[in-house]
Amino acid sequence: MTYAASRDADHESNWPRGSYLGRLSEAALDDLLALGRPRRFEPRDLLVRQGDTDRHTLLLLSGFTKVTATAQNGLESLLAIRLGGDIIGEMAAVGDMPRTATVTACGPVTARAVPHETLRAFLLRRPDAAVELTGIVSERLRWANNRRLEFRGYNVKERLARILVDLAASHGRPGRDGVELGFTLTQPELAALTGAAEPTVHKALKELRDAELIVTGYRTTTVRDLDRLREEARLLPSDLD
Known part of the structure; x- marks a missing residue:
C-alpha cells in the first residue's frame, strides 16, 4: 500500500x-488545496447536517469523522467514517440536493x-480529478450496497x-x-456498521483479537494479519479489486 505526500502544513504528512x-x-x-478556505472543527462539531441546503464541499486534511443519518422515525444509523484525505459533501455540491x-x-x-x-470549475479543468471523484462516489455506493447484502449473507x-x-x-x-487504521471505533459504532447487537x-x-488477527488500543486498531x-x-x- 502506498501513500501520497501532502502539501499543507496543517495536516498529516500523507494520505492513503x-x-x-x-x-x-x-x-x-x-x-485543489489552493481553493477554498481552511476550517477547524472540535470534537462533536457538525461538519455538515442532514437536510441542510448549503452546498460547499469539505476536504478533510486530518482527523476522524463519522457519517450518520436519521430516519423519519428518529432512528439514527452510522453509515460510514471519513478521515484525512477524504472528501465530504460532494453529492450536494455536484448534484444540487440537500445533505443526505x-x-x-x-x-x-x-x-x-x-x-x-469552485469545485465544479476545478473538475471541469481537471478531468483526471473528476474521474477520480466519480470513482470515489461509485465505490461508496458499492460499499453501501455490499453492507445491505452482507446483513443476510454473512x-x-x-x-x-x-x-x-x-x-x-x-x-x-x-x-x-x-x-494501522489510526482510529478505534466504539462497540456501538461497530454494531451499527455491522447491523448486529452490541453483545x-x-x-x-474478542474472537478476532484472540486469533491475533487484530489488536485494539488507544485511538487505533491494527490489523496484524490481513491475509487471514x-x-x-x-x-x-475478485472482491479485493
Whole structure:
C-alpha cells in the first residue's frame, strides 16, 4: 500500500491512496488545496447536517469523522467514517440536493471548505480529478450496497472482518505490527456498521483479537494479519479489486 505526500502544513504528512486526495496527481492536488478556505472543527462539531441546503464541499486534511443519518422515525444509523484525505459533501455540491447525512467530528479535524461553484470549475479543468471523484462516489455506493447484502449473507464475525478489511484497504497505514487504521471505533459504532447487537459484536471482536488477527488500543486498531482476516471475511480475490 502506498501513500501520497501532502502539501499543507496543517495536516498529516500523507494520505492513503484509497482516499480522494491520495489519488490525485501532484498538479491536481496542488490546484485543489489552493481553493477554498481552511476550517477547524472540535470534537462533536457538525461538519455538515442532514437536510441542510448549503452546498460547499469539505476536504478533510486530518482527523476522524463519522457519517450518520436519521430516519423519519428518529432512528439514527452510522453509515460510514471519513478521515484525512477524504472528501465530504460532494453529492450536494455536484448534484444540487440537500445533505443526505450528518458528519460529526470525533476529535480535532482540519479541512478546507470549497464552494460548489469552485469545485465544479476545478473538475471541469481537471478531468483526471473528476474521474477520480466519480470513482470515489461509485465505490461508496458499492460499499453501501455490499453492507445491505452482507446483513443476510454473512454472520456477524464475517461482516465485522469485511468492514475491517475495507478500512485497512482505504485508510490503513503500515505500522510496526501490521496495518494501522489510526482510529478505534466504539462497540456501538461497530454494531451499527455491522447491523448486529452490541453483545454479538463484542464477542466477534474478542474472537478476532484472540486469533491475533487484530489488536485494539488507544485511538487505533491494527490489523496484524490481513491475509487471514480476508479469509475470515470469506472474501474472494475478485472482491479485493
